[in-house]
Amino acid sequence: MAAFRYLVNDVEKSITFYTELLGFKLDQQFGPAMAIVSKGDFQLWLAGPVSSAAQAMPDGTKPAPGGWSRLVLQVENLKELVGNLKSKNVRFRNEITQGPGGSQILCEDPSGNPIELFEA
Numbered sequence: 001m002a003a004f005r006y007l008v009n010d011v012e013k014s015i016t017f018y019t020e021l022l023g024f025k026l027d028q029q030f031g032p033a034m035a036i037v038s039k040g041d042f043q044l045w046l047a048g049p050v051s052s053a054a055q056a057m058p059d060g061t062k063p064a065p066g067g068w069s070r071l072v073l074q075v076e077n078l079k080e081l082v083g084n085l086k087s088k089n090v091r092f093r094n095e096i097t098q099g100p101g102g103s104q105i106l107c108e109d110p111s112g113n114p115i116e117l118f119e120a
Contacts, residue, residue: 003036003043007065008111011035011048017109018044021085022073044071065111077102078119 005090008014015035018024024037024044037044047053056062075081078096082105086092093106093114102120109115 003045005045005047005053006071006109006111006113007051007054007063008046008048008109008113009065010110011046013110014046017090018046021088021090022115029037039073042071065109065113068114070106070114070116072116072118075117075119077103078117081117084108 003088006014011029011032011034015026015029015037019026021040024039025098027036027038027043029035032048033052034048035046037046045053046075079115082092082096087106089106093108096103096105103117104116106114106116
């Protein structure tokens with residue numbers, strides 16, 4: 001099983017986003033500090049502001065959500081999914097783009113972490 005960690009601003013909002021909108025399952029929750037959600041054999045660790053993952057680095061740099069590294073979810077019927085997510089006010093960074101391997105778009109979770117939705 002693979003796992004990926006995202007820093008999030010609010011663990012509860014993130015659980016709702018991933019489970020209700022993207023079909024993840026809540027595996028464990030550790031209060032406001034962290035939750036683990038999964039989809040198939042993939043686990044996503046959602047680390048809140050009070051988690052150990054959000055503690056400042058020795059030089060004072062504070063880890064924060066966002067950036068451009070992202071998880072990729074392979075989906076079917078990308079256009080329909082995007083329409084459904086937009087109707088629920090999910091934020092997107094771009095429009096659907098076509099490439100040699102398929103179509104993709106970047107949406108954001110409630111903390112601004114990018115998720116690539118990809119249809120081969």
